[in-house]
Amino acid sequence: MKKLLTIIVGILALCLLLVCGEYALNHRGNTGGHRVLTIYNWGDYIDPALISKFEKRTGYKVDYETFDSNESMLTKLRQGGTNYDLVIPSEYTVQRMKKEGLVARLDHQKLPNLRYIDRQFLNRSFDRGNEYSVPYFWGTLGIIYNDQKINAGAVQHWEQLWSPRLKNNVMLIDSARDVFAIALITQHQSVNTKDFTKLKRAQGHLKALTPNVKAIVADEMKMYMEQDEAAIGVTYSGDAREMMDVNHHLHYVVPSEGSNIWFDNMVIPKRAQNKAAAYAFINFMLAPANAAQNARYVGYATPNWAAKKRLSKKITSNQAFYPPQKTMRHLHTYHDLPLKTLGEYNDLFLEFKMFAK
Structure with missing residues (x-):
């Protein structure tokens, strides 16, 4: 009986190791194929259908959290309790994050859809050359x-x-x-x-x-x-x-x-655990069809010239918003x-x- 218990315990331990190993494989850094993307954004600031669409298309799981001010977001990033992969700060906050070394420099080669951003919204004073940020809404x-x-x-x-x-x-x-x-x-x-x-x-x-x-x-x-x-x-x-x-x-x-x-922007924190997923998401949101869908849902002006063409004239001809x-x-x-x-x-x-x- 004692021998049988030993065998059972051994089998259970082996199963536990396999489960833990699979979990670690799916939740460690980029080199291990990390499949979770953690986003920190303003409340009600994205069409939820786009998150589902991104998850289905890429296989990533999105962990979505919200904040109510740039200041509260900055405080949480400084504390480092949660390693966010993508954050949406306003323009003056991008400047502060750069000064404090909180954001990663972007590789534009990984963002081919950046070409859809209207030039007048690029190379702004808060981030020359868009080295650290990509316009989200304005x-x-x-x-x-x-x-x-x-x-x-x-x-x-x-x-x-x-x-x-x-x-x-x-x-x-x-x-x-x-x-x-x-x-x-x-x-x-x-x-x-x-x-x-x-x-x-x-x-x-x-x-x-x-x-x-x-x-x-x-x-x-x-x-x-x-x-x-x-x-x-x-x-x-x-x-x-x-x-x-x-x-x-x-x-x-x-x-x-x-x-x-004002501009709200997509940035990748320096401590991000899944930069590959962050790049994938930024590029996904820059796709004209997705950017247009998001603009219709949120109601803010899009900096994406190709997405703007997909919006109704009633919206784009309104000089109060454009x-x-x-x-x-x-x-x-x-x-x-x-x-x-x-x-x-x-x-x-x-x-x-x-x-x-």
């Missing part, structure tokens, strides 16, 4: 307004937000960089200024806006604008599209004198500013928020 900061409460001519420019006619009718996005950008642009200053004197002057201009400020909010703006709670909101183009889909009295404007143009070149020339990306300067933006913005209550 958009703008602008004004959404309700035509039941205000006419279009009253909201074509940032300075019009200061009109006494808009008392208690303007909702601002809860973002220091975005709100200060509005004031800086109206004062013909750079949205990336590091000059504290100019920031104080911009803060003074914002304080003059406070009688018109109904609220300073984040995602709640969607609900308020959809339910006709305010005449005007300062928001992002993608969020504006969501609101407009719900309330057809809403319209979006990008002031021609200038605004922020602005004309005369407006594009006046759009600016945010730079990754020194921590001291970012602290000044945040402190001055907090003072403004307290003053606006």
